[in-house]
Amino acid sequence: MYNIRIIDGYGKVNVANVTNDTLHINPTLTDDNAGFGCITTVADMGTETGIKLNRAAEASEDFRLRIGVDTVFFNEQFSSTTINTSVWGTVSSTMTAAAQAQGLCVINSASSVATGNYCQLKSWRTFPVLGTFGTYYEANIQIMNPPVPNQKIEWGAMLAATNAVPTDGAFFRLNEIGNFFAVLNYNGIEVTSEPLDFSGLVGEVLTHNYRIAIYDDAAKFWIDDVKVARLIRQKDAPSIVSCSSLPFAARVCNTAALMGVNQLRFGHVIVGMRDHALSKPWSHMSSGMGMMSYQGASGQTVGTTSRLAIAANPTAAGPTATTAACVATATLGLGGIFLANITSLAATTDYIIQSHQVAAGSNVLPGRNLFITGVQFQAVNMGAANAATLMSWEVGLNFGGTNVNQSTGESVTAKLARRFPLGAQSLAASAAIGIPASPSISLDLRYSPIIIQQGEFVQLFIRFINYTSTTSQALWCYAHFSGYWE
Numbered sequence: 044m045y046n047i048r049i050i051d052g053y054g055k056v057n058v059a060n061v062t063n064d065t066l067h068i069n070p071t072l073t074d075d076n077a078g079f080g081c082i083t084t085v086a087d088m089g090t091e092t093g094i095k096l097n098r099a100a101e102a103s104e105d106f107r108l109r110i111g112v113d114t115v116f117f118n119e120q121f122s123s124t125t126i127n128t129s130v131w132g133t134v135s136s137t138m139t140a141a142a143q144a145q146g147l148c149v150i151n152s153a154s155s156v157a158t159g160n161y162c163q164l165k166s167w168r169t170f171p172v173l174g175t176f177g178t179y180y181e182a183n184i185q186i187m188n189p190p191v192p193n194q195k196i197e198w199g200a201m202l203a204a205t206n207a208v209p210t211d212g213a214f215f216r217l218n219e220i221g222n223f224f225a226v227l228n229y230n231g232i233e234v235t236s237e238p239l240d241f242s243g244l245v246g247e248v249l250t251h252n253y254r255i256a257i258y259d260d261a262a263k264f265w266i267d268d269v270k271v272a273r274l275i276r277q278k279d280a281p282s283i284v285s286c287s288s289l290p291f292a293a294r295v296c297n298t299a300a301l302m303g304v305n306q307l308r309f310g311h312v313i314v315g316m317r318d319h320a321l322s323k324p325w326s327h328m329s330s331g332m333g334m335m336s337y338q339g340a341s342g343q344t345v346g347t348t349s350r351l352a353i354a355a356n357p358t359a360a361g362p363t364a365t366t367a368a369c370v371a372t373a374t375l376g377l378g379g380i381f382l383a384n385i386t387s388l389a390a391t392t393d394y395i396i397q398s399h400q401v402a403a404g405s406n407v408l409p410g411r412n413l414f415i416t417g418v419q420f421q422a423v424n425m426g427a428a429n430a431a432t433l434m435s436w437e438v439g440l441n442f443g444g445t446n447v448n449q450s451t452g453e454s455v456t457a458k459l460a461r462r463f464p465l466g467a468q469s470l471a472a473s474a475a476i477g478i479p480a481s482p483s484i485s486l487d488l489r490y491s492p493i494i495i496q497q498g499e500f501v502q503l504f505i506r507f508i509n510y511t512s513t514t515s516q517a518l519w520c521y522a523h524f525s526g527y528w529e
Contacts, residue, residue, distance in 0.1 A: 087270040091244075096270065111318030116170050117291070118332055119312045119341060121148045123407050127341040130333040131164050134205060138162035138295065147185065147308040150293060156301040158193075161206035163294030166312075168331065170200075171288045174259045176319040180213075180291050181254040185308040186245055190221030193300065196307050198293035199255045201228070202286055206296040208233075211286045213255050213262040213274070217241065219298050225264040225272035230285035236264070236272035244271065250310070256317070259283055326416060326489075329527040336377060336415070336526035342408045348399070349523075350379030357382040359517055365448040367398030367502070369520075377413075377501070381520045382425065387512050393439070393504040397522045398447060403498040410497035415442075417525030418465060420484040420503060422518045424474050430511035435469035438484055441502040442495055449502060458499065467508065480518075492526070 060067045071077055082100045089095040101109040119130055121142045126133070131148075133140055138160040141152035150162050172178050180200045197203070199214025210231050216224050223241040227234050244266050245251060254265040262283060264272040276283045291314055295307050323331075334340045338347055350357065359382040360368045369381040377399040388394060404410020420438050441449040444460030453459040468480040495501045503522050 090269050091239075091271045092273070112320035113315055113317050114319060114321045114323065115313070115315045115328055116331060117166065117168065117312065117314035119166075120409070121146055121310060121341075122409050123342040125342075125345060126164075127333065127339075128345055129338045130167060130341060132167050133162065133164055134294075135162035136160055136205070138297070140164055147310045150307040150309075151295045151305065154304045154306070155297065156304050158297055158300045159206070161294060161296040163203060163292055165203075165292035166290040166314075168333070169286075169288040169290045170314045171316070172257050172259075172282075172284060173287075173316065173319065177256045177258050177317040179254060179256050179313070179315050179317060180289075181252065181313045181315075182291065182293070183250050183310040183312075184253050184293075185248060185250050185310075186217065187248055187306040187308065188303065189247060190217055190223075190241065191301055191303040191305045192221070193219050193298050194305055195219050195296045195298060196294070196305065197226075197296075198253070198307065198309065199226075199291070200257060200284075200289040201292050202289060203292060203294065206294075206298075211284050212289050212292075213257050213264075213284065214292075215253060215255075215264065217245075225262075225274060227262050227274040227277075228284070229277050229280045229282075232277065232280075234274055234277060236274060239271055257283060257289075325529075326414065326527050329529060334411075334528035336413060336524055336528065340409070340411050340528040343402055343411070348377035350376040350381065350397075356380075357519075359384050361386075362388075362394035362396055362505075364392045364394060364504075365450070367395055367447055369396050369398075378522045378524045381522065383505075383518045383520055384426070385512075385516055385518055386514055388507065388510065390507045390510045393441075393449075393506050395441075395447075395449075395502050395504050396520050397503040398500060399502075400447075400500045401495050401497050411528045412497070413495040413501070413526060413528060415493040415495065415501065415524050415526040416487075416489045417523075418484070418486045418488065418503075419521070419523040419525075420465060420468075421521040422468060422480040422505075423521075424470050424478045424480070424516070425476055425519045426515040426517035427513050428476060429470045429472065429474040429478075429516070430513050431472050432511055433469055433472050433509055434474075434511065435467060435508045436505045436510070437467045437508060438465045439463060439504050439506070440465060440493070441500065441504060442493055443499050445498055445500070447500060449500070449504075460500070460502070463493065465503075469509075 083097045086098050087096040124142050126142045138155040139153045140150045140162050142148045196217040201209045201212030201214045203209040209228050213227050216226050223239045225236040256263040261275045357380050361384045362369050401413050440463040441460040445458045449460035466484045470480050
């Protein structure tokens, strides 16, 4: 039976009820009689720290609520079995790291137990720490076994060379005797949290989301949206960390011979800045994530996308209208240098100079879209002097088709190439070897980009307008695409 108490309002007729120590109230609907309330948000319930964290909403002098806008710096997943070396750097001694088809990168993939062995993966890119604007480092992590004596595992925002103690950063550490900490390091000087409950917070073969937020006055550590530690700036330090720009890094170090073995596995990694709109266009953000068009995005062929060998000239080939004869395979060559033999060609045929197919997506390969924001093309006369008459040709773009032969018709299972004219070039009568065709072609597509979707081709072609066949004559072609992957 409820324990009901009555607040009698100093003997007045209207009373307030209290049920089980809970006051039942109805706020007034009359403006003149209304009081004031304060809006707060619960940032953390204090499950681990024991202190509930409430924050007040802020308003400007013009009565507007402060609303933060976030900026994404980094968004990386391990969808394939190849580590993208354009994005990740590895520092190791005997110990190895490998990406797996399950979407995880495994550090100590070969289960090394020897003393002195270590392996660290870190992002080539570093991320700025800007005052009160929080920089967030976030990753999905698995620890495969219980803590192993003489093995140290660390991950987060940190600078560390080989297996030495980190020189700067904010990160999680599972140390050599099995203690689990949050660590703040300023120029090699560390402060740590109280030991955290490894068994309860981490466990074995369980994926947890770990987030580290770095501000000018403190670093905050979260596991699965529960704050587990807050480490304040060291009293004699001018800033929270010594380096104003830190990479994401994860490593395993054997400090002595092991009786067991452990692995660190990490998946989706995100780094961003809260409450600060940097006003960068999305193309800049994508490029900053390693998805500029000049190199393969994660899951694609690692390295450069253009056909531009080091200290080697392109191999001469006769272009055709139905194959990518000027490149080694139809899937390679997003721009580059190509040498096209133009002897005995037809005057009304579109000859493919450059061809690239965007890889089709799958469960182990992200389906990317290629945004082309600019195209440049230049040709130089090679092989033999031009004929005694002017030679001219038009340059165009085939894109969006699903076959190398861009004349293949449109159907429910295939797409016909969309076509885009770029301009015309010419060689003067009797132009010598080495004379560039004019004018060079440069098209700005920033405000209306061309989009090449997964499985589709993008090709440059030429079609002769005025043409005389000359033995051994060739065109040295430069093709360049500006853009980014999404």
